[in-house]
Amino acid sequence: MKKTLCLALTLAFILGVFGLAQAEAMKINGAGASFPYPVYSQWAHKYKDLKEVEVNYQSIGSGGGIAQIKAKTVNFGGTDKPLKLEEQKESDLLMFPMLIGGIVPVVNIKGIKAGELQLSQELLANIFMGNIKSWDDPAIKKANPDLKLPKQAITIVHRADGSGSTWLFTHYLSQISPDWKAKVGYGKVVSWPTGIGAKGNEGVAANVNRVMGGIGYVEYAYAIKGNLTYAKLENQAGKFVAPSIESFQSAAAYADWKNAPGYFMVLTNQPGDNTWPIAGATFILIHKTQPDVKLAKAMLEYFEWCFKHGSDIATQLHYVPMPEEVVKMVEASWTQEVKADGQPVWQ
Amino acid sequence: MREPRVLRFFQLWPQTGAEPLGDVGFRWLSGCCALLVPLLIWAIFVQLLYYSLPTIKTFGLGFLFSQTWNPVTQEFGAASSIFGTLISTLIAMLLAVPLSMVIALLLVELAPPWISRVIGTLIELLAAIPSIIYGMWGLFVFAPFMADYVQPALGHTLGFLPLFQGPPMGIGMLTAGIILAFMILPFITMITRDVFTLVPPVVKESAYGMGSTTWEVTYKVTIPYGLVGVLGAGFLGLGRALGETMAVTFVIGNTHRISASLFAPGNSIASCLANEFAEATEPLYVSALIALGLVLFIVTYLVQVLSQILLRRMYRAWSVGL
Numbered sequence: 001m002k003k004t005l006c007l008a009l010t011l012a013f014i015l016g017v018f019g020l021a022q023a024e025a026m027k028i029n030g031a032g033a034s035f036p037y038p039v040y041s042q043w044a045h046k047y048k049d050l051k052e053v054e055v056n057y058q059s060i061g062s063g064g065g066i067a068q069i070k071a072k073t074v075n076f077g078g079t080d081k082p083l084k085l086e087e088q089k090e091s092d093l094l095m096f097p098m099l100i101g102g103i104v105p106v107v108n109i110k111g112i113k114a115g116e117l118q119l120s121q122e123l124l125a126n127i128f129m130g131n132i133k134s135w136d137d138p139a140i141k142k143a144n145p146d147l148k149l150p151k152q153a154i155t156i157v158h159r160a161d162g163s164g165s166t167w168l169f170t171h172y173l174s175q176i177s178p179d180w181k182a183k184v185g186y187g188k189v190v191s192w193p194t195g196i197g198a199k200g201n202e203g204v205a206a207n208v209n210r211v212m213g214g215i216g217y218v219e220y221a222y223a224i225k226g227n228l229t230y231a232k233l234e235n236q237a238g239k240f241v242a243p244s245i246e247s248f249q250s251a252a253a254y255a256d257w258k259n260a261p262g263y264f265m266v267l268t269n270q271p272g273d274n275t276w277p278i279a280g281a282t283f284i285l286i287h288k289t290q291p292d293v294k295l296a297k298a299m300l301e302y303f304e305w306c307f308k309h310g311s312d313i314a315t316q317l318h319y320v321p322m323p324e325e326v327v328k329m330v331e332a333s334w335t336q337e338v339k340a341d342g343q344p345v346w347q
Numbered sequence: 348m349r350e351p352r353v354l355r356f357f358q359l360w361p362q363t364g365a366e367p368l369g370d371v372g373f374r375w376l377s378g379c380c381a382l383l384v385p386l387l388i389w390a391i392f393v394q395l396l397y398y399s400l401p402t403i404k405t406f407g408l409g410f411l412f413s414q415t416w417n418p419v420t421q422e423f424g425a426a427s428s429i430f431g432t433l434i435s436t437l438i439a440m441l442l443a444v445p446l447s448m449v450i451a452l453l454l455v456e457l458a459p460p461w462i463s464r465v466i467g468t469l470i471e472l473l474a475a476i477p478s479i480i481y482g483m484w485g486l487f488v489f490a491p492f493m494a495d496y497v498q499p500a501l502g503h504t505l506g507f508l509p510l511f512q513g514p515p516m517g518i519g520m521l522t523a524g525i526i527l528a529f530m531i532l533p534f535i536t537m538i539t540r541d542v543f544t545l546v547p548p549v550v551k552e553s554a555y556g557m558g559s560t561t562w563e564v565t566y567k568v569t570i571p572y573g574l575v576g577v578l579g580a581g582f583l584g585l586g587r588a589l590g591e592t593m594a595v596t597f598v599i600g601n602t603h604r605i606s607a608s609l610f611a612p613g614n615s616i617a618s619c620l621a622n623e624f625a626e627a628t629e630p631l632y633v634s635a636l637i638a639l640g641l642v643l644f645i646v647t648y649l650v651q652v653l654s655q656i657l658l659r660r661m662y663r664a665w666s667v668g669l
Binding site: 060061062063064066067153155160161162163184185186187188189190191192195196197198199203206207210211 | 415416417418419420486487490491494514516517518519596597600601602603612614618621622623625626627628
């Protein structure tokens, strides 16, 4: 009796171990940009329940993501800063866009509510350049005749840590202002002409909220969650628009993905009447030559699921999913480019 | 006298059977373990130096004196970070050393034992708070307080000095220095208290016996007796303040600029590293950050060496019995 029980228990144990081993068979590791992390982690969580494929994503920053995928320590990398086609080729990488977000200027001016302040391209550049020092400057008053603007010094709050948000924001400023391009330029960290530096989106938000007359920039999801006072911006068409999922989508729709080699696309300053001027895509990087067919297939299946069924989660978290045409193009590139043992992985 | 002892230390086998094997084994074990420390320091130094070489080659000594920090054009200078590190530490020391001496005197000389025990425990608790908590508290609670009350008051009364000019933003060099002072206060206080308790009761009692008041005993006996220890405690705090990272990052303002005003934002070596290291990709950028680390390493090392020399001198000159 005792022996049978023992045997049964052992059998159960062995079966259990095998079962576990099977369930744990597929593990996909990724690392990179922190901006899309809320969506990626939700997607991975849901996908694990559906398909028993475990996707780990560590948000270590875009720079880290690029370095890790180049060193082949992860299966995919995430980055907000797109890589040029030559750089992708150099490391045998394929890059494709995954989500779209936007950078939003937020202000703290007495008596001004969200969406009331309008900033033209010239104003935005001049404020961050330090040329306009007070909120009652005639130039700001002229663009906002209905607002009562106080005599208050402008304090710029920028990111102190290296960040994709800074990259997008300064990239936009460089496009609209030759002066900015010549004196400051763009990058994940730049030499700001004026202002104070804060750590992370939350640091920028906290400082803008506290310093009267403060202006900073944060990711859209953060501006919505934190109930911050955002400003309207003038887009390329000369229209003032408010940040919203629709205005980001408009930026993505007007973007000419077909003529963007290697999907190198920066969505700042896109055409269209409803387009938000500082939108940006976040990208996934994978190796073109995959060592393991099964894993490669599982990974692409996961990305396909994200494109086709992940939109609700993304929208709920205030991120914008990719338009359908772009998804089709991306899948075509998978078929063409991603290979394992010389055979295409995706059909 | 010294040499034979050193030689004997490294003798693997006992020579005339005078020493049991266990003693030799223990000596070697402890010697090797202790050797880890200098080896580690040496290894860190060599690594820092190796990876700083591109920066040293590109900018030379100018790296130490240039205020430019521009990752876009790949021009780097450490002056603003070094300045910020030194100034924030100086503010912290100016506030923390006298304050902790007064607290220690209260604990030792004035307060009844039970109060002294309660306050002592509270101060020890203060030392156990992680620095990120100081940072968050500094940003969300202390900085608004500085902006609303302290900085306007200072600007009003001492605004004629360039030190206290500019808009009261709450964060900046002064706030960072004060937060640092809070952080090193418990260390300095605890050591100072221990030093003061070591003053021989006989000496104090004789002073009382000669008719001295509490103030006179404190001023003429306890403080001179403990001054060397107080200085030692101060240097310990100094070492900690120089390298403090998270709390400073939150409140210093993180701007690569040198300004005369303490209200203005600045940055320190440690805060700059914390902010920019993770996303630095260009080789020269990484190298410049590591060179900053090397500068901090050398500054901290020099401070420790100087403090040791100074302490030994004073110890000999005053020949107090502590």
